[in-house]
Amino acid sequence: MIVGEVVGNIWATRKEEGLTGLKFLVVQPDSSFSSFSPSTFVAVDRIGAGVGDKVMVTNGSSASRIDNVQLPIDSLIIGIVDSVEVERGEGNG
Amino acid sequence: MIVGEVVGNIWATRKEEGLTGLKFLVVQPDSSFSSFSPSTFVAVDRIGAGVGDKVMVTNGSSASRIDNVQLPIDSLIIGIVDSVEVERGEGNG
Amino acid sequence: MIVGEVVGNIWATRKEEGLTGLKFLVVQPDSSFSSFSPSTFVAVDRIGAGVGDKVMVTNGSSASRIDNVQLPIDSLIIGIVDSVEVERGEGNG
Amino acid sequence: MIVGEVVGNIWATRKEEGLTGLKFLVVQPDSSFSSFSPSTFVAVDRIGAGVGDKVMVTNGSSASRIDNVQLPIDSLIIGIVDSVEVERGEGNG
Amino acid sequence: MIVGEVVGNIWATRKEEGLTGLKFLVVQPDSSFSSFSPSTFVAVDRIGAGVGDKVMVTNGSSASRIDNVQLPIDSLIIGIVDSVEVERGEGNG
Numbered sequence: 001m002i003v004g005e006v007v008g009n010i011w012a013t014r015k016e017e018g019l020t021g022l023k024f025l026v027v028q029p030d031s032s033f034s035s036f037s038p039s040t041f042v043a044v045d046r047i048g049a050g051v052g053d054k055v056m057v058t059n060g061s062s063a064s065r066i067d068n069v070q071l072p073i074d075s076l077i078i079g080i081v082d083s084v085e086v087e088r089g090e091g092n093g
Numbered sequence: 094m095i096v097g098e099v100v101g102n103i104w105a106t107r108k109e110e111g112l113t114g115l116k117f118l119v120v121q122p123d124s125s126f127s128s129f130s131p132s133t134f135v136a137v138d139r140i141g142a143g144v145g146d147k148v149m150v151t152n153g154s155s156a157s158r159i160d161n162v163q164l165p166i167d168s169l170i171i172g173i174v175d176s177v178e179v180e181r182g183e184g185n186g
Numbered sequence: 187m188i189v190g191e192v193v194g195n196i197w198a199t200r201k202e203e204g205l206t207g208l209k210f211l212v213v214q215p216d217s218s219f220s221s222f223s224p225s226t227f228v229a230v231d232r233i234g235a236g237v238g239d240k241v242m243v244t245n246g247s248s249a250s251r252i253d254n255v256q257l258p259i260d261s262l263i264i265g266i267v268d269s270v271e272v273e274r275g276e277g278n279g
Numbered sequence: 280m281i282v283g284e285v286v287g288n289i290w291a292t293r294k295e296e297g298l299t300g301l302k303f304l305v306v307q308p309d310s311s312f313s314s315f316s317p318s319t320f321v322a323v324d325r326i327g328a329g330v331g332d333k334v335m336v337t338n339g340s341s342a343s344r345i346d347n348v349q350l351p352i353d354s355l356i357i358g359i360v361d362s363v364e365v366e367r368g369e370g371n372g
Numbered sequence: 373m374i375v376g377e378v379v380g381n382i383w384a385t386r387k388e389e390g391l392t393g394l395k396f397l398v399v400q401p402d403s404s405f406s407s408f409s410p411s412t413f414v415a416v417d418r419i420g421a422g423v424g425d426k427v428m429v430t431n432g433s434s435a436s437r438i439d440n441v442q443l444p445i446d447s448l449i450i451g452i453v454d455s456v457e458v459e460r461g462e463g464n465g
Contacts, residue, residue, distance in 0.1 A: 001303070001321040001354055003289070008179035010096070012149055012172030014140050019171060024094070024149070026179055032319050040125050040179070042094040042149060047293050051180055056291055056303070056321060061247070061433070062343035062353040064155035072171050074155040075094055078298060078351050079291030086287035086305055086319070087330055101272035103189070105242055105265030107233050112264060117187070117242070119272055133218050133272070135187040135242060144273055154340070154433070157248035165264050167248040168187055194458035196375070198428055198451030200419050205450060210373070210428070212458055226404050226458070228373040228428060237459055247340070250434035258450050260434040261373055280396070280414040280447055282382070311412050326386050335384055335396070335414060341436035341446040357391060357444050358384030365380035365398055365412070366423055 003081060004029040006053045010042055016072050025049060025077065027057055032086075043075040054081040096174060097122040099146045103135055109165050118142060118170065120150055125179075136168035147174040189267060190215040192239045196228055204257050211235060211263065213243055218272075229261035240267040282360060283308040285332045289321055295351050304328060304356065306336055311365075322354035333360040375453060376401040378425045382414055390443050397421060397449065399429055404458075415447035426453040 008026035023045045041059075046066070049055050056079035063076035101119035116138045134152075139159070142148050149172035156169035194212035209231045227245075232252070235241050242265035249262035287305035302324045320338075325345070328334050335358035342355035380398035395417045413431075418438070421427050428451035435448035 001352065003321060008177060010149065010177045011175045013175055015149075015172040016140060016169070024172075026177065033321070042096060042126070047295060056289065056294075058351045058353045060353050061154040061340040062351055065349050065351070070158050072151045072155055072158070072169050073094060074151045074153050076295070076351050079294040079303075082290045082292055084287060084289045084305065101270060103242065103270045104268045106268055108242075108265040109233060109262070117265075119270065135189060135219070154247040163248075163251050165244045165248055165251070165262050166187065167244045167246050194456060196428065196456045197454045199454055201428075201451040202419060202448070210451075212456065228375060228405070247433040256434075256437050258430045258434055258437070258448050259373065260430045260432050280445065282414060312414070326388060335382065335387075337444045337446045339446050340433040341442075341444055344442050344444070355388070355444050358387040358396075361383045361385055363380060363382045363398065 001056050001058050001078065002029050003033040003054065003056055003084065006045075006049050006051050006055055007040065008051060018069065018071050019073070022046075022073075027055065027075075027077070030054070041075055043077050044073050045077040047077060047080065049077050049080050055079065056081055094149050094151050094171065095122055096126040096147065096149055096177065099138075099142050099144050099148055100133065101144060111162065111164050112166070115139075115166075120148065120168075120170070123147070134168055136170050137166050138170040140170060140173065142170050142173050148172065149174055187242050187244050187264065188215055189219040189240065189242055189270065192231075192235050192237050192241055192263075193226065194237060202258050204255065205259070208232075208259075213241065213261075213263070216240070227261055229263050230259050231263040233263060233266065235263050235266050241265065242267055280335050280337050280357065281308050282312040282333065282335055282363065285324075285328050285330050285334055285356075286319065287330060297348065297350050298352070301325075301352075306334065306354075306356070309333070320354055322356050323352050324356040326356060326359065328356050328359050334358065335360055373428050373430050373450065374401050375405040375426065375428055375456065378417075378421050378423050378427055379412065380423060388444050390441065391445070394418075394445075399427065399447075399449070402426070413447055415449050416445050417449040419449060419452060421449050421452050427451065428453055
């Protein structure tokens with residue numbers, strides 16, 4: 001997963017079936033997590049994230065199954081980040 | 094998902110089974126959304142997008158299930174964008 | 187999907203089960219479509235493509251289901267391109 | 280798979296269903312294995328990895344099936360590395 | 373698929389369930405096939421590849437189904453290359 005910040009919203013009235021009612025947010029990857037998507041991308045949100053939130057995002061077809069239905073989406077916000085703790089450690093944590 | 098503009102069409106008479114009748118469009122990713130595909134790529138369209146339209150595109154195997162049939166495609170236009178609103182916000186939207 | 191040119195063949199006698207009899211071609215992505223694979227890669231072909239042909243290629247696990255059997259392949263030639271028309275248009279096509 | 284080092288932890292109280300109780304670690308890819316993710320990313324851990332451990336990580340939807348349940352995650356720590364032996368050899372090992 | 377050379381082995385005693393007994397090899401992508409993974413990565417081998425062998429590798433979840441069991445792996449050696457023939461041709465092969 002990558003970490004990013006919600007920076008906006010995107011609307012599309014004409015959509016593929018099954019996508020009506022879903023919320024599409026624009027996410028800017030956190031610079032240290034920018035491996036998969038250095039620039040902004042669109043993710044579906046179902047847990048109430050909003051602009052300014054730091055979020056954890058799953059990409060690829062892992063993101064496509066919602067309530068046991070396969071949807072044509074490839075990016076899903078899976079968590080609103082409380083905190084990230086990055087350190088160097090010796091041996092098993 | 095990424096956002097891009099439809100810039101053309103592509104035709105292929107000889108195709109894998111199950112792909113006849115599908116519309117293949119050439120999409121140029123929007124520069125701020127160019128993470129996954131900095132250069133043009135081909136996406137299937139079923140919602141009536143055309144050249145000049147700003148579209149939302151799902152990539153990868155999330156794009157391969159159409160009307161419950163698994164097809165050998167890896168890119169599907171899922172929305173014609175009405176508007177994108179990008180801002181910086183404080184805390185939860 | 188991306189567009190590329192078939193530039194060669196590759197042979198491997200010792201292979202994973204289920205892959206015997208499949209044709210493996212070397213594909214060079216078209217420079218304007220080089221997003222997913224800037225350099226050459228190997229794709230399975232079942233529609234009679236050959237060296238010099240311009241082809242449309244599906245990558246990832248969308249490519250892995252052939253005749254309803256899941257195979258360990260991640261790239262499949264899905265079309266032999268007749269023509270590509272790239273233009274700029276205003277509004278819906 | 281890629282190899283990396285666990286460099287931290289990440290917490291998110293508000294999460295997608297089914298993710299409660301999972302441990303999310305921050306992984307820095309090993310420089311020689313940085314192909315898929317040159318910068319840090321988040322992976323789920325179920326085998327007791329901790330900060331400082333060298334780990335093997337599976338990315339993409341291969342990582343999304345845990346105890347036969349499909350979860351919206353795209354990165355899973357699958358091994359704690361004992362040793363890596365890289366050499367040049369002639370012919371079949 | 374990409375082509376690469378087996379350059380080493382990697383061992384991990386503590387692993388996710390279902391991975392015991394699998395052989396993990398370190399693969400260096402062939403420079404002309406380096407699109408998907410410019411640097412080394414780890415692939416599972418079941419067909420007897422060894423250090424120095426030129427191999428064909430499937431990446432992503434196409435690699436995750438072995439003997440009809442879904443495993444958390446994203447890279448599988450699918451062939452030991454006999455020969456690669458890259459040329460420019462006119463029209464259909």
